[in-house]
Amino acid sequence: MTGRTLYDKVWDSHAVKTYEDGSTLLYVDRHLVQEVSSPQAFDGLKAMGRALRRPDAHVAVADHAVPTRMRDKPLPDGLAARQVSRLVDNARAFGVPYIPMNDRRHGIVHVIGPELGFTLPGATLVCGDSHTCTHGAFGAIAFGIGASECETVFATQTIRQTKQKRMRVRLLGAPGPGVTVKDIILALIAKVGTGGGFGHAIEYAGPAIAALSMEARMTLCNMSIEAGSRVGMVAPDETTFAYLQGRPLAPAGALWDRAVAEWRTLASDADAVFDREVELDVSAIAPHVSWGTTPEETLPVTGAVPDPAAEPDPARRARLQKSLDYMGLTPGMPLKEIAIDRVFIGSCTNGRIEDLRRAAGVLSGRRIAPSVQGIVVPGSAGVRSQAEAEGLDRIFRDAGFEWRASGCSMCVAMNDDRLAEGERCASTSNRNFEGRQGKGGRTHLMSPEMAAAAAVAGRLSDVRDLGR
Amino acid sequence: MxxxxxxxxxxxxxxxxxxxxxxxxxxxxxxxxxxxxxxxxxxxxxxxxxxxxxxxxxxxxxxxxxxxxxxxxxxxxxxxxxxxxxxxxxxxxxxxxxxxxxxxxxxxxxxxxxxxxxxxxxxxxxxxxxxxxxxxxxxxxxxxxxxxxxxxxxxxxxxxxxxxxxxxxxxDEIGLILADDLADISGFEARQRQERPWLHLTREQLGYLDDVGEELR
Known part of the structure; x- marks a missing residue:
């Protein structure tokens, strides 16, 4: 018998039963509940008179629709206020803990899950949000589901799934100065395409992984969905255990020791076989920026806007042209000449304390260009207060950024934080889709330090050119 | 459906x-x-x-x-x-x-x-x-x-x-699971509580969220 992968091991330990067609009834340990994907699920339960199988396995928080300023007042009456209210009422009616928007534990689901220790190695975790793959950084099988599937999890604590194929992405070498894990994941998506991980559960491995902090691993796993995979995982190690120990919902005492002993066995066996293997030499990667309207339309910042005329395949040529038209770019234009209007630093991809420290490191003693408006939206209240304790808010404010309260904000543009038609944004978020940051808005994805550098220059720029 | x-x-x-x-x-x-x-x-x-x-x-x-x-x-x-x-x-x-x-x-x-x-x-x-x-x-x-x-x-x-x-x-998928698989789910949960008790949050742990207070509305 060949060895098992990390994914196999966590899967096997959560298989309630296997059906005749080979699919599995998978047990779900944890469910994060937010205001956008849950109301219809709760309605479904009510209509059928169903209860939650295990209210203790869910935590609810409103992150998508909440404003990031004037949080001392209730939301003005409207659709967002009603959506948040509905979550509050549902959480109460069904006995789920709810974290209010001004609580010190508030934040984006994918930021607070790990902060609380709700996310654990070897667990299964779901949420009605595609970036649930973030939690795979801990060695959990974590994936995004739709509202109907949320209802299934509420009622049964399980979900019927077909096992994914296994894909390993080996990261080799060490990144150069100014290059972060965001550049690595963008480079990977550019390499394998937005369908590259389709049908596969990705495990990130290789020598470069050990050096990554938990926050960096979360950024990496977070964008697995942009490579087409619902699941991205990293085997737990000492870095993982050190991050989790002492977290409020993590096990403690003798139970902690017992858990860690098991977590140490989760790493893929040396003879485990993957259906697909990809290698990426991270030492060869330059800082990346997206130029188009899918995350695979990404290039080193030293590059130029692609020319559709040079693309022989007609379908690809049409696709390139469509992206350029939407983005308002000219073929051949150096990426570093693209002027920007807005900068967004935040999101479940890059809204954690290390992200803010690095962006502040670039901004310290500098001012953002007069033509640029920038906001910093910490991923959680915890990140925000930590940043304030370190004086980072002062650096951002002095540089000309607005310092906001936690939430998804301009990554999903469901609240007031959005681009106007035609505005161009340097963004640390995860999706550059048409209209993602507001109708007609143009998004360039990049790392926090690259977004900070763009803010200073007023155009896309290479953080390595700034010195420091 | x-x-x-x-x-x-x-x-x-x-x-x-x-x-x-x-x-x-x-x-x-x-x-x-x-x-x-x-x-x-x-x-x-x-x-x-x-x-x-x-x-x-x-x-x-x-x-x-x-x-x-x-x-x-x-x-x-x-x-x-x-x-x-x-x-x-x-x-x-x-x-x-x-x-x-x-x-x-x-x-x-x-x-x-x-x-x-x-x-x-x-x-x-x-x-x-x-x-x-x-x-x-x-x-x-x-x-x-x-x-x-x-x-x-x-x-x-x-x-x-x-x-x-x-x-x-x-x-109705939920109905199917509730009709056919409940015993298996209960059995799984009982085993998991023995083998991996840390995956089940205790009342004491969840007490960490007891003081959250009311949403502003």
Whole structure:
């Protein structure tokens, strides 16, 4: 018998039963509940008179629709206020803990899950949000589901799934100065395409992984969905255990020791076989920026806007042209000449304390260009207060950024934080889709330090050119 | 859930690739409270000219405004997990989407809402797209797993057997699990509490969230 992968091991330990067609009834340990994907699920339960199988396995928080300023007042009456209210009422009616928007534990689901220790190695975790793959950084099988599937999890604590194929992405070498894990994941998506991980559960491995902090691993796993995979995982190690120990919902005492002993066995066996293997030499990667309207339309910042005329395949040529038209770019234009209007630093991809420290490191003693408006939206209240304790808010404010309260904000543009038609944004978020940051808005994805550098220059720029 | 048996309709041709769920159903409409009526917002930003002169989006252009099948390019429904993308297609009247590839979450959301997503290879997809362009009706026979053209040609398609049954019978998945699998679930939970007790949060641990207070509203 060949060895098992990390994914196999966590899967096997959560298989309630296997059906005749080979699919599995998978047990779900944890469910994060937010205001956008849950109301219809709760309605479904009510209509059928169903209860939650295990209210203790869910935590609810409103992150998508909440404003990031004037949080001392209730939301003005409207659709967002009603959506948040509905979550509050549902959480109460069904006995789920709810974290209010001004609580010190508030934040984006994918930021607070790990902060609380709700996310654990070897667990299964779901949420009605595609970036649930973030939690795979801990060695959990974590994936995004739709509202109907949320209802299934509420009622049964399980979900019927077909096992994914296994894909390993080996990261080799060490990144150069100014290059972060965001550049690595963008480079990977550019390499394998937005369908590259389709049908596969990705495990990130290789020598470069050990050096990554938990926050960096979360950024990496977070964008697995942009490579087409619902699941991205990293085997737990000492870095993982050190991050989790002492977290409020993590096990403690003798139970902690017992858990860690098991977590140490989760790493893929040396003879485990993957259906697909990809290698990426991270030492060869330059800082990346997206130029188009899918995350695979990404290039080193030293590059130029692609020319559709040079693309022989007609379908690809049409696709390139469509992206350029939407983005308002000219073929051949150096990426570093693209002027920007807005900068967004935040999101479940890059809204954690290390992200803010690095962006502040670039901004310290500098001012953002007069033509640029920038906001910093910490991923959680915890990140925000930590940043304030370190004086980072002062650096951002002095540089000309607005310092906001936690939430998804301009990554999903469901609240007031959005681009106007035609505005161009340097963004640390995860999706550059048409209209993602507001109708007609143009998004360039990049790392926090690259977004900070763009803010200073007023155009896309290479953080390595700034010195420091 | 509405059963899916056999569907005959012209198909709307939408050859673009990478139509993600933000394009299918823009995020600002996610604040709308219900599943019903969302067809109005389907592909909203592409439909600035719904009934005037000049170019219209295919789903606003007769005869395709009556289409119940959508034929589109690869990577349809990638991105956000929002089930609104499927609800808005279903509300508009689309019961079948044909593409070379789909976003995984969108794909599985379809089956929860009586919408059939069909993956076809390039050649088969090209044939279906040509029929869609020509506004020739197609028949989707789920039982036989076949697409039938007006001229009698047929194309087979693959579908997971369980998902096929779910659509054909309009099954309530939750009801099925509760009816058939509860003993297995209880047994699993009992074993897990013994073997991996840390995966079950205790009352004491959850007490950490007891002092959260009320939402401002």
């Amino acid at each position: 509405e059963k899916f048996a056999t569907l005959t309709s012209i198909a709307a041709p939408l050859p673009e690739t990478h139509l993600d769920t933000d394009v299918i159903f823009p995020a600002r409409f996610l604040l709308l409270p219900d599943k019903k009526g969302l067809g109005e917002q389907l592909f909203n930003e592409r439909r600035s000219n719904r009934d005037g002169d000049g170019p219209r989006f295919v789903l606003d252009t007769p005869p395709w405004n009556q289409a119940r099948i959508l034929v589109t390019g690869r990577a349809f429904g990638t991105g956000s997990s929002r089930e609104q993308a499927v609800w808005s297609l279903a509300d508009f009247g689309i019961r079948c989407v044909i593409a070379p590839s789909f976003g995984e979450i969108f794909f599985s959301n379809c089956f929860k809402n009586g919408v059939l997503p069909i993956v076809l290879d390039e050649a088969a997809h090209g044939a279906v797209m040509a029929a869609a362009d020509a506004a020739q009706p197609l028949t989707i026979d789920l039982e036989a797993q076949a697409i039938r053209f007006q001229d009698g040609r047929t194309l087979p398609f693959a579908i997971d057997p369980h998902r096929k049954r779910t659509l054909l019978e309009g099954l």
